[in-house]
Amino acid sequence: MNDVLQQVLEFAEKAHGEQMRKFVGERYIAHPIRVMEICRTQTPDVAILAAALLHDVLEDTPVEKPAMLAFLRSIMPEATAQRTLDLVVDLTDIYTKHNYPDWNRRKRKSKEIERLGAARADAQTVKYADIIDNSAEVAFLDSDFADVFLRECRALLKVLTKGNKALYERAVETVEAGIRHLEDGEN
Numbered sequence: 001m002n003d004v005l006q007q008v009l010e011f012a013e014k015a016h017g018e019q020m021r022k023f024v025g026e027r028y029i030a031h032p033i034r035v036m037e038i039c040r041t042q043t044p045d046v047a048i049l050a051a052a053l054l055h056d057v058l059e060d061t062p063v064e065k066p067a068m069l070a071f072l073r074s075i076m077p078e079a080t081a082q083r084t085l086d087l088v089v090d091l092t093d094i095y096t097k098h099n100y101p102d103w104n105r106r107k108r109k110s111k112e113i114e115r116l117g118a119a120r121a122d123a124q125t126v127k128y129a130d131i132i133d134n135s136a137e138v139a140f141l142d143s144d145f146a147d148v149f150l151r152e153c154r155a156l157l158k159v160l161t162k163g164n165k166a167l168y169e170r171a172v173e174t175v176e177a178g179i180r181h182l183e184d185g186e187n
Contacts, residue, residue, distance in 0.1 A: 009053050012057055035055060036129075039125060046080060051091065055087075090119040091127060094115060119160075119162075128163055128167040132171050134149075135150060135178050136174060139177070139179075150179050154176075
């Protein structure tokens with residue numbers, strides 16, 4: 001890992017602190033690292049890889065955009081820092097239960113799908129990697145939630161068509177394999 005990405009990783013790790021992954025009991029930072037590694041199979045682009053490491057920071061930690069941008073500006077050129085932040089913002093859910101407490105999950109997710117469909121191609125690439133990592137865990141570890149989650153991912157992938165084609169295909173295959181696994185378990 002190059003020096004810039006190592007610093008981004010350390011920033012993300014500090015931001016996530018002691019957060020744990022819901023389904024597997026591992027430190028949260030393991031997920032963004034895997035998302036970054038999945039992206040790295042297709043691109044060396046530092047902004048994409050940094051956004052992969054940071055993709056849940058604004059949504060799930062107290063870190064806010066100005067602090068993230070200041071950090072990014074301290075370790076990379078201005079244009080790369082801004083592009084990285086823009087990708088992270090694209091990847092940050094807006095229609096959360098906290099922001100829209102009167103909306104049910106279906107309505108919130110529907111709005112997120114619509115919003116993400118308009119996201120930058122590079123943000124969609126990171127989202128594919130996020131879907132790949134999350135779907136693999138959820139499908140095999142939490143069958144109660146998996147059906148809803150995987151069908152949301154399937155709907156999301158129908159509108160996320162601008163990113164890296166190889167990762168898109170892998171995401172579709174991962175989601176469909178998870179759905180087949182659940183259906184086989186019901187039969």
